[in-house]
Amino acid sequence: MIIEIKVPTPGESITEVELASWMVSDGDIVEKDQEIAEIESDKATLSLLATEAGKIKISVEAGETIAVGAVACTIDTDFAGETTSKASADVPSEQKDVEGKKDTEKEPEATSKKEVTNTHYPDAKVSPLARKLMEEADLDVDQVINGLKRLSTKEVELVKNLPEQDDTAGGKGQSAFINSNVSRESERQKMTMLRKKLSQRLVAVKNETAMLTTFNEVDMSAVMNLRKKYQSKFIDKHGVKLGFMSFFIKAASLALKHHPMVNAMIDGDEIVIPEYHDVSVAVQTPKGLMVPVIRNIETLSLDGIELSLKNLAEKARKGKIGLEEMTGGTFTVTNGGVFGSMLSTPIINPPQSAIMGMHNIVERPVAVNGKVEIRPIMYLALSYDHRIIDGKDSVGFLVKVKEMIEDPAKLLAGGFDPEKEVLGL
Structure with missing residues (x-):
């Protein structure tokens, strides 16, 4: 059938x-x-x-x-x-006969590998690694050179423009050609449909939004010490490593409660302000940039966020992220720091109105209580659509994230000062 x-x-x-x-x-x-x-x-x-x-x-x-x-x-x-059955059918009958025999004859010793010779190209120099490969493949220099399918203008120009070589048996410039690793070739790749769509969306965002970026810096000392202190216990209990992304995603969710307009979006002549926080996480994959969504971050703890990130990373590596996992986000977090970025202006992921960019952590001198200390510092960026998000909300959002990262206890107090909460202030 x-x-x-x-x-x-x-x-x-x-x-x-x-x-x-x-x-x-x-x-x-x-x-x-x-x-x-x-x-x-x-x-x-x-x-x-x-x-x-x-x-x-x-x-x-x-x-x-x-x-x-x-x-x-x-x-x-x-x-x-x-x-x-196909695998067994493909085995030649002669091989089957040989395998069936149980004679005591020893197989002849393997013949020694051919020595790498260069009869017609005496000036050719062969690297030790190339010589080893040629010996294993039972090839000599003559066979390798003769195996070249054709000479292009690249090779001709290389020999033509090199200094003159001695006119040995190999000929003028021949050894220089053989040993040259210079290439001026170029490769053309067809743009995938995903890449084409991504290009269109990025250009549209720049043209259709009043995008502005604000910056702040975060002292990572408290989070790094907390992570170092409890990493092994966290892994034992939850089965996943504790990273920095979960802190920032959770802090962003709490900051969105304080500044809900950062979570808003434009729909025609109306502004939609979701009460839930579906955070898109930018993921670089072999197919291009994807932004899968972790839904209802406001209900998740750090371990829940880490497990979601782990699942998304595995799907991204395998290219198995589905369409339903990349739609419906209300806010985006991207981490260029994993590639070494110090500072950037991330582009909004429409129809969202804001995106927060994390960057690399670098030890920098900072003033602490009137003294200069070396602290691990990360620069944070928030790109936002100025049509609906004012400077007060955008700057206040980053400040709130900064406060919670520098004092993780505030994550438990919803972004408020725990001491003031205890005192009812």
Whole structure:
């Protein structure tokens, strides 16, 4: 029976996708529910699964654009179950006969590897690593040079522009050509649908919002000491490491309660202010930048946030983040510090109105109680849409985050001063 495998819909309003890559070859025997291809839309990357076991026949080449609902491949179920038998059938009969014999004859010693020679190219110099590879592959210099498919203008220009070499048996400039590692080649890559959509959205944000960025700095001493002191106990109890992101995401959620306009967004002629905090977390993946959402941060503790971050990171590495996991965020946190960024102006993730950027932690001299001390400092940035978020809210939001990071006890008091809360002040 022939089963058609059609392209599933990645989400509402998406009519076509790109078949990014095949994980199997035409004619392979596949199992039921096996991942056979990756499909990429302008919003997410999905896996195409085999609905039945059998022999696959590919109808669409990798890199082609295909309509949602179109047939990507077919599976002939008459070949189901041949995966294991195929392996034994491919073994030559001569090999089977040899394996069946139990004689006492010892196999002859392996012949010594061919010595790397260079009869026609005596001036060619071979690095120790290249020599080892050539010996293992039983090749000499003549075979390697003769194995070059063609000479391009690059090689000709390299030899032409190099200083003259001695006219030895190899010829003028020949050894310089062989040892040259200079390249002026370039590579062209087709933009993925996800990258195209991301480009359009980023340009639209710059053109359609009154984006402004405010900055502050945070002393990370308290959080770093707390993390160092309780890291092992945290792992033992919750099964996940305690990172810095969870502190900032939780602090941001509490700060949004104090400054709800930072969590707002424009919808036509109205301003929508959600009472919940669905925080998008920017994740760099091989497919490009993605922003999956952790929902209802206001209800999560640090361990809940860390577990959510861990799950998202694993899905991102595997390219399995679905469309439903990247929609509906109200605020975004991005961490350029993992790449070494000292300071940046992050771009708003529409329709949201604000994004907070974390950066690297660097020891810097700061004034503490009238004395200069070396403290681990992080610069924070908040980019916001000035059409609905005033400077008071944007600056106040970052100050509130700073206060909670520098005094983690305030995280328990909802961002307020615990001592004043105890005293009822």
